[in-house]
Amino acid sequence: MTDRATFLAAVRSTPRGDDPGQPDRLHAPDAPTELRDGEDRFDRLLHECALNSTVVHRVPEDSVAATILAILDEADAQSVALTEDLGARRQALTDACAAAGRDAAAYADVAPNRARAGALDATITGCAAAVAATGSIITSAAGAGRAGALIAPTHICVVDRDQVVTGLHELFDGSVLADVGSLLALQSGPSRSADIEKVLILGVHGPGNVHLVLVDG
Amino acid sequence: MDTGEAIADHVGVPTVVLFPTCLGDVVARQTVTDAELVLVRLGFDVRQARGATCCGQPAFNSGHDGPARAVARATLRALDDGTDDPILVPSGSCASMVRLHWREVFHKTDDADGALRIAKRVRELSSFLAEQSATIASLQPQLTARVGYHDSCHMLRELRIKEAPRDVLRAINGIELIELPSAERCCGFGGTFSGRYPEVSVAMADSKIQDMVDARIDLLVSADPGCLLQLGGRMSREGSPVRTLHLASVLAEALA
Amino acid sequence: MSVREDIGGSPLPDGWAAPAHQPGAFELPTTTFEERAHRTMARPFARRAIAGATDHAVSLTQARFADVDHETLRDQGRQIRAHAIANLPDYLEQWIANAEQNGTTVYFAADEGEARRIIAGICVDENIASVVKSKSMASEEVALNSALEGVGVDVVETDLGEFVVQAMGDRPGHVIAPILHRTKDEVHELFSKMAGRDLPNEAEELTAFARAGLRHAFLTADGGITGGNFLIAETGEVMLVTNEGNGRLTSSVPRVHIALVGIEKVIPRRRDLAVLLPLLTGHGTGQQITTYVSITGGPRRDAEPDGPEQTHVVLLDAGRSALLGGEFEEALHCIRCGACQNVCPVYRQVGGHAYGWVYGGPIGAVLTPLFRGQAEGGEVAQATTLCGACDDICPVRIPLHDLLLGLRRQRDEQGEVPRREQMAFAVWGAVWSRPWLYRMTTAVGRGSLGLLARDGVVSSRVPGLRRWTDGRNLVLERRRR
Ligand code: SF4
Numbered sequence: 001m002t003d004r005a006t007f008l009a010a011v012r013s014t015p016r017g018d019d020p021g022q023p024d025r026l027h028a029p030d031a032p033t034e035l036r037d038g039e040d041r042f043d044r045l046l047h048e049c050a051l052n053s054t055v056v057h058r059v060p061e062d063s064v065a066a067t068i069l070a071i072l073d074e075a076d077a078q079s080v081a082l083t084e085d086l087g088a089r090r091q092a093l094t095d096a097c098a099a100a101g102r103d104a105a106a107y108a109d110v111a112p113n114r115a116r117a118g119a120l121d122a123t124i125t126g127c128a129a130a131v132a133a134t135g136s137i138i139t140s141a142a143g144a145g146r147a148g149a150l151i152a153p154t155h156i157c158v159v160d161r162d163q164v165v166t167g168l169h170e171l172f173d174g175s176v177l178a179d180v181g182s183l184l185a186l187q188s189g190p191s192r193s194a195d196i197e198k199v200l201i202l203g204v205h206g207p208g209n210v211h212l213v214l215v216d217g
Numbered sequence: 218m219d220t221g222e223a224i225a226d227h228v229g230v231p232t233v234v235l236f237p238t239c240l241g242d243v244v245a246r247q248t249v250t251d252a253e254l255v256l257v258r259l260g261f262d263v264r265q266a267r268g269a270t271c272c273g274q275p276a277f278n279s280g281h282d283g284p285a286r287a288v289a290r291a292t293l294r295a296l297d298d299g300t301d302d303p304i305l306v307p308s309g310s311c312a313s314m315v316r317l318h319w320r321e322v323f324h325k326t327d328d329a330d331g332a333l334r335i336a337k338r339v340r341e342l343s344s345f346l347a348e349q350s351a352t353i354a355s356l357q358p359q360l361t362a363r364v365g366y367h368d369s370c371h372m373l374r375e376l377r378i379k380e381a382p383r384d385v386l387r388a389i390n391g392i393e394l395i396e397l398p399s400a401e402r403c404c405g406f407g408g409t410f411s412g413r414y415p416e417v418s419v420a421m422a423d424s425k426i427q428d429m430v431d432a433r434i435d436l437l438v439s440a441d442p443g444c445l446l447q448l449g450g451r452m453s454r455e456g457s458p459v460r461t462l463h464l465a466s467v468l469a470e471a472l473a
Numbered sequence: 474m475s476v477r478e479d480i481g482g483s484p485l486p487d488g489w490a491a492p493a494h495q496p497g498a499f500e501l502p503t504t505t506f507e508e509r510a511h512r513t514m515a516r517p518f519a520r521r522a523i524a525g526a527t528d529h530a531v532s533l534t535q536a537r538f539a540d541v542d543h544e545t546l547r548d549q550g551r552q553i554r555a556h557a558i559a560n561l562p563d564y565l566e567q568w569i570a571n572a573e574q575n576g577t578t579v580y581f582a583a584d585e586g587e588a589r590r591i592i593a594g595i596c597v598d599e600n601i602a603s604v605v606k607s608k609s610m611a612s613e614e615v616a617l618n619s620a621l622e623g624v625g626v627d628v629v630e631t632d633l634g635e636f637v638v639q640a641m642g643d644r645p646g647h648v649i650a651p652i653l654h655r656t657k658d659e660v661h662e663l664f665s666k667m668a669g670r671d672l673p674n675e676a677e678e679l680t681a682f683a684r685a686g687l688r689h690a691f692l693t694a695d696g697g698i699t700g701g702n703f704l705i706a707e708t709g710e711v712m713l714v715t716n717e718g719n720g721r722l723t724s725s726v727p728r729v730h731i732a733l734v735g736i737e738k739v740i741p742r743r744r745d746l747a748v749l750l751p752l753l754t755g756h757g758t759g760q761q762i763t764t765y766v767s768i769t770g771g772p773r774r775d776a777e778p779d780g781p782e783q784t785h786v787v788l789l790d791a792g793r794s795a796l797l798g799g800e801f802e803e804a805l806h807c808i809r810c811g812a813c814q815n816v817c818p819v820y821r822q823v824g825g826h827a828y829g830w831v832y833g834g835p836i837g838a839v840l841t842p843l844f845r846g847q848a849e850g851g852e853v854a855q856a857t858t859l860c861g862a863c864d865d866i867c868p869v870r871i872p873l874h875d876l877l878l879g880l881r882r883q884r885d886e887q888g889e890v891p892r893r894e895q896m897a898f899a900v901w902g903a904v905w906s907r908p909w910l911y912r913m914t915t916a917v918g919r920g921s922l923g924l925l926a927r928d929g930v931v932s933s934r935v936p937g938l939r940r941w942t943d944g945r946n947l948v949l950e951r952r953r954r
Contacts, residue, residue, distance in 0.1 A: 001587065006583070007581035008581075011561060011797065015798035017798050018555070020555050022741065032537055032538065033761060033762060111779035112778075114726060146779050148778070168751070172746050173747060182771050185721065185766070185767055188761075188765075189764055193716060195632075196660055201680045203684075204633060204680060205684060206765065207718075243922070279898065284898045284906075295908065370859075370861055371860075374865055407858025407860070408858075413855060415941065416510065417514070417819060424524065424822070453948050461948075
């Protein structure tokens with residue numbers, strides 16, 4: 001086997017090509033993944049979610065539980081897991097689900113049993129951020145686990161107003177992402193494939209049903 | 218990329234040199250004749266480039282720099298006649314070869330300076346003609362046809378000449394210019410490619426010909442004899458009613 | 474694939490059993506480009522599908538960047554990649570240190586054989602009997618699947634298209650869309666055979682069938698193998714994009730995650746993704762962003778609810794370091810978006826298989842001779858018209874046209890050009906470099922064509938011109954009437 005020193009020596013031994021230096025990062029790039037000048041981040045978030053088939057529910061704090069129960073009803077979801085990043089809301093939502101006759105558990109308790117995790121009907125998570133320009137939900141392994149956002153056919157994500165960042169530049173460049181642990185995950189709508197004759201199918205391996213509950217006011 | 222097309226400091230110079238290129242000497246003689254005819258009508262004194270052969274592109278693009286240089290050198294020395302007269306090339310890809318790639322071909326050779334001199338003088342024909350649009354219009358050219366234009370790859374993507382040939386066509390009364398959806402897609406000629414991979418090459422032509430049929434054009438125009446050889450050759454084999462003509466010939470017919 | 478116990482929540486579809494598969498062998502150097510191209514071109518569906526899908530992808534890409542400053546974005550993308558490659562040794566070491574800090578075990582594969590041995594070794598050492606795989610071109614490069622099966626590991630490709638490719642014993646036809654060249658009917662026939670019954674011939678039902686079986690595979694596999702789109706030096710992370718979610722599941726659900734990644738994939742910082750990610754996805758599928766972007770940094774940490782116990786990253790050289798600092802270094806800037814394939818008029822006719830190895834289209838015509846050598850892979854660099862469309866679309870501005878020309882030159886220098894061609898150009902050079910000989914030969918040429926021509930058209934199969942005149946006439950321009 002090639003050892004590290006030999007391997008790296010091969011990489012080092014060659015002359016270096018021209019180095020143009022790091023690009024100037026004073027300004028956010030003008031990219032499809034950024035807001036346009038003067039654009040409202042919430043308008044854009046809603047627009048992008050509509051495009052990527054994420055269902056957005058913009059509700060005040062006191063309607064969060066009822067909104068989620070209605071989504072679970074509609075999806076006919078019985079077994080539900082809730083992740084750590086729901087923070088203070090987690091207990092209340094767990095109780096609300098249980099009161100509505102759902103089989104609700106902490107994701108941390110379900111996850112060690114792969115079969116059980118694989119049988120979940122829905123997961124409810126918080127997030128580390130949401131990105132307006134791409135309609136993305138950002139989760140971390142520390143908060144939602146590595147598979148928390150995509151193991152079940154339905155994913156419901158609770159996003160606070162102040163968690164919405166403009167675009168990828170702000171997401172990656174700023175201090176938005178503190179310690180995310182072993183996974184920083186972006187998801188933008190339901191799982192999809194168009195492999196078979198370019199016909200778009202939602203819900204291939206991940207959820208086909210993604211809801212973003214935007215807590216606003 | 219410095220295409221240098223902006224350095225048009227020859228405008229108004231009455232004498233021009235016409236470099237037929239090898240295609241012009243073998244299969245596209247009429248194009249050369251017509252180019253000369255048009256230039257004369259526009260008031261230029263036209264000199265044929267005596268002793269010029271081929272620009273060396275077939276060998277250069279196949280990776281054979283030695284033969285490419287040998288052939289290009291003969292052409293360079295014939296063209297380097299001590300004058301400043303513009304050298305007009307009725308072939309987009311040959312013009313591109315001389316303007317952009319000769320630097321590389323003659324890099325660190327005795328002819329490096331000569332190559333630069335020639336590169337500055339060489340003009341793709343249609344870009345030169347487009348500058349004469351006003352004069353052309355004043356001669357009232359007339360040709361009734363539904364015309365599609367095919368972009369030569371090297372002319373479009375290396376020399377960045379897109380509008381010039383279209384401007385010339387628009388200056389002709391009676392021409393209805395149709396934008397073909399695949400105008401910018403390669404016709405499959407590619408010089409030696411057309412002989413190396415005939416099946417692929419022909420299929421590439423067919424995909425464009427289908428577009429022309431769909432657009433119901435009756436005349437296909439290009440500014441590159443290579444593309445015309447390919448597309449015209451395939452259409453002729455298939456018995457297509459669409460005519461193919463070089464821009465210079467279209468203009469010659471319209472001025473006749 | 475042996476099917477183990479059924480488990481709750483993931484019932485196997487009736488009759489589910491993947492057929493035994495032999496990955497299609499690489500065809501280099503036993504066949505020519507022309508022969509391989511002919512096979513695809515002889516299938517009208519494949520041709521139509523490839524042309525349709527690639528045209529569509531190009532129009533999506535153009536639309537995606539229509540109202541942003543695309544050129545500046547490409548400049549930035551190029552600069553990031555050029556800077557990373559120019560400083561590859563440093564960034565690679567930084568990445569390794571940070572990855573190890575995260576708890577990842579890092580391996581060094583100088584060549585393809587070593588990559589296979591390392592990964593097979595991990596499977597043996599860690600008692601891995603079954604792996605799920607997420608689409609990876611690097612693993613195609615090293616022909617990983619057959620090596621794993623050789624040590625008794627069951628391998629299941631989980632990308633829907635790759636799953637079909639695997640079950641058919643085929644090869645992926647496109648970097649981004651592996652079964653571009655296959656019809657729904659073919660997939661229906663395959664899945665029905667696997668199911669032992671006639672499934673509804675609808676994309677949705679067929680996908681659901683595959684999903685159910687693959688779900689079972691995810692939940693039971695011991696290991697997951699992925700590639701990686703980028704290695705992020707400042708954090709020691711591996712980034713992976715997928716649309717189906719299989720990449721995330723592969724790297725998260727099984728006990729062991731193994732990633733095989735080329736060394737050139739290193740980028741300095743996470744924030745470089747703000748430029749590279751939209752370029753990658755916008756040029757790949759025309760999407761603003763792929764559905765799943767997973768940036769993984771090592772095994773499950775203590776406070777985390779799930780994730781692999783072990784993560785292993787195998788760094789693959791296999792011809793890459795040899796390109797550093799040389800004429801072809803820019804080939805290492807490639808981010809494998811596939812845009813050059815989509816825009817290539819030759820690829821549009823012949824698809825990916827014609828290139829004979831892993832990568833197709835312009836970047837395939839560049840990488841194949843570079844990674845397989847001129848003797849074996851040199852021919853595919855000839856199989857382009859040098860039209861330059863690839864240069865114009867590449868998100869990181871790789872000068873593919875120049876690289877192809879350079880490779881043609883290199884083939885000549887290394888004496889790998891067929892003798893006939895060599896001789897022909899030598900003679901041509903000697904004759905046409907003398908104006909009098911040129912005048913003589915062109916006159917003779919004109920004269921003989923004139924004799925062969927009828928009404929100015931040479932249409933018979935002329936000896937020496939047969940490859941031209943088989944499908945085309947040689948039209949000699951005539952005087953106008
Ligand atoms: S060469 Fe450029 S266009 Fe082609 S796959 Fe690589 S990055 Fe994409």
